[in-house]
Amino acid sequence: MKITVIGTGYVGLVTGACLAEVGNDVLCLDLDKAKIDKLHEGVLPIYEPGLDEVVARNVAAGRLHFTTDIDRSVAHGTVQFIAVGTPPDEDGSADLQYVVAAARNIGQRMTDYKVVVDKSTVPVGTAEKVKAAIADELAKRGLSLDFSVVSNPEFLKEGAAVEDFMRPDRIVIGAEDDQAIHTMRALYHPFQRNHDRTLVMDIRSAELTKYAANAMLATRISFMNELANLAEVLGADIELVRRGIGSDPRIGYSFLYSGCGYGGSCFPKDVKALQKTGEENGVPLRVLAAVEEANDAQKQRLIDKVVSRFGNDLSGRRFALWGLAFKPGTDDMREAPSLTLIDGLLARGATVCGFDPVANHEAHRVLGERIDYAENPLDALDGADALLIVTEWKQFRAPDFDRIKQSLKTPLIIDGRNLYEPAAMRALGLEYDAIGRK
Numbered sequence: 128m129k130i131t132v133i134g135t136g137y138v139g140l141v142t143g144a145c146l147a148e149v150g151n152d153v154l155c156l157d158l159d160k161a162k163i164d165k166l167h168e169g170v171l172p173i174y175e176p177g178l179d180e181v182v183a184r185n186v187a188a189g190r191l192h193f194t195t196d197i198d199r200s201v202a203h204g205t206v207q208f209i210a211v212g213t214p215p216d217e218d219g220s221a222d223l224q225y226v227v228a229a230a231r232n233i234g235q236r237m238t239d240y241k242v243v244v245d246k247s248t249v250p251v252g253t254a255e256k257v258k259a260a261i262a263d264e265l266a267k268r269g270l271s272l273d274f275s276v277v278s279n280p281e282f283l284k285e286g287a288a289v290e291d292f293m294r295p296d297r298i299v300i301g302a303e304d305d306q307a308i309h310t311m312r313a314l315y316h317p318f319q320r321n322h323d324r325t326l327v328m329d330i331r332s333a334e335l336t337k338y339a340a341n342a343m344l345a346t347r348i349s350f351m352n353e354l355a356n357l358a359e360v361l362g363a364d365i366e367l368v369r370r371g372i373g374s375d376p377r378i379g380y381s382f383l384y385s386g387c388g389y390g391g392s393c394f395p396k397d398v399k400a401l402q403k404t405g406e407e408n409g410v411p412l413r414v415l416a417a418v419e420e421a422n423d424a425q426k427q428r429l430i431d432k433v434v435s436r437f438g439n440d441l442s443g444r445r446f447a448l449w450g451l452a453f454k455p456g457t458d459d460m461r462e463a464p465s466l467t468l469i470d471g472l473l474a475r476g477a478t479v480c481g482f483d484p485v486a487n488h489e490a491h492r493v494l495g496e497r498i499d500y501a502e503n504p505l506d507a508l509d510g511a512d513a514l515l516i517v518t519e520w521k522q523f524r525a526p527d528f529d530r531i532k533q534s535l536k537t538p539l540i541i542d543g544r545n546l547y548e549p550a551a552m553r554a555l556g557l558e559y560d561a562i563g564r565k
């Protein structure tokens with residue numbers, strides 16, 4: 128199939144590369160010339176495990192192309208995926224300007240039938256707006272061409288995006304007409320050889336499904352974080368509580384970890400946008416208001432721990448910070464809890480040396496020279512008063528604890544991701560303060 132993917136970011140590039148991998152002829156469009164230039168040079172604009180190989184293989188095979196030329200991109204694909212950003216507007220609602228601009232671009236240029244697929248996370252009713260924008264542009268041209276609009280939300284996780292796309296646990300398709308449903312089923316058939324995981328539904332339900340999924344996941348995190356805070360005061364251990372409740376199949380173990388708050392490009396904005404949708408429709412989503420409030424507070428937990436240990440004036444103090452990306456497996460710094468912590472430390476006069484296995488470069492783009500950057504985790508410790516852990520990269524799980532103890536001025540680890548056993552840390556002579564641990 129000939130496919131165009133509009134927006135070559137975390138979702139668009141993975142979608143385009145994986146669709147090419149199964150044999151489709153894919154053209155990825157982005158308005159960011161620097162991004163497309165990099166891709167033409169064989170350099171990926173983002174870090175995503177395994178993606179570089181898939182991109183290189185399919186570029187070499189002539190199935191994956193990149194462009195900034197909108198005429199070419201509209202002409203190319205019978206299927207046009209919209210995978211542009213939907214950042215929060217000032218009032219928390221999803222800003223649809225990029226989605227609507229992409230739709231208008233299609234309406235201004237199309238000359239034959241297109242299936243236009245909303246892959247961006249968009250509020251209920253967006254497919255109708257996309258349809259109206261295309262119809263409006265066609266009317267201006269005096270044309271009445273057939274087209275379908277489909278909602279096909281993306282559930283991939285950054286850090287495992289290629290794997291998630293190649294082996295999806297579900298493919299949600301919101302569509303109204305048989306031709307579009309047939310096209311989408313054919314497109315996704317190669318990704319579900321084992322058994323069909325397609326859920327075909329009406330467009331509004333598909334749009335709501337994506338927000339419901341992210342809101343539920345964010346709710347589990349905030350719930351566990353608040354319980355961890357309570358456990359800490361009560362002298363209980365949240366790790367034991369987690370196992371105690373995760374064993375109930377109605378609850379399950381996944382996504383039950385407490386920590387220093389969720390970040391990233393999706394949960395914060397999607398929780399806000401869904402609340403806004405509720406508000407606009409006279410249905411207040413009180414649970415989500417609490418989820419957001421709890422998360423904002425949780426992002427302050429590490430700074431609170433630092434202050435209670437060293438006092439509010441941190442001038443002359445230096446902290447090593449392990450993990451800058453919002454989660455392991457990505458270089459994405461959007462809404463990362465590390466940023467809240469860094470702001471809090473710098474505002475109190477401290478200096479910070481950060482280390483991240485892949486996000487140092489992106490962190491430097493965001494933070495510039497506000498902090499120092501180390502080339503490896505142990506170098507970050509030199510001259511530091513304590514080690515603060517913000518992202519649970521695998522390489523932090525079993526570090527050289529003796530070296531940590533020797534390097535730090537105070538043998539203290541404040542762990543926002545509960546990576547270690549408190550008793551083992553005590554036995555090593557390290558002070559260890561985690562989230563909700565005894």
Ligand SMILES: NC(=O)c1ccc[n+]([C@@H]2O[C@H](COP(=O)([O-])OP(=O)(O)OC[C@H]3O[C@@H](n4cnc5c(N)ncnc54)[C@H](O)[C@@H]3O)[C@@H](O)[C@H]2O)c1
Nearest residue numbers: 134135136137138157158159211212213225229247248281
């Ligand atoms: N990142 C994730 O893990 C994830 C997962 C599922 C869903 N989503 C959703 O997917 C969408 C995209 O997210 P992302 O993280 O890939 O964003 P991103 O910011 O990484 O990429 C978006 C890209 O779209 C480009 N763009 C904007 N307007 C354009 C236009 N008119 N034509 C062509 N290109 C245009 C931008 O230059 C940018 O490169 C969002 O709605 C997001 O909520 C993201």
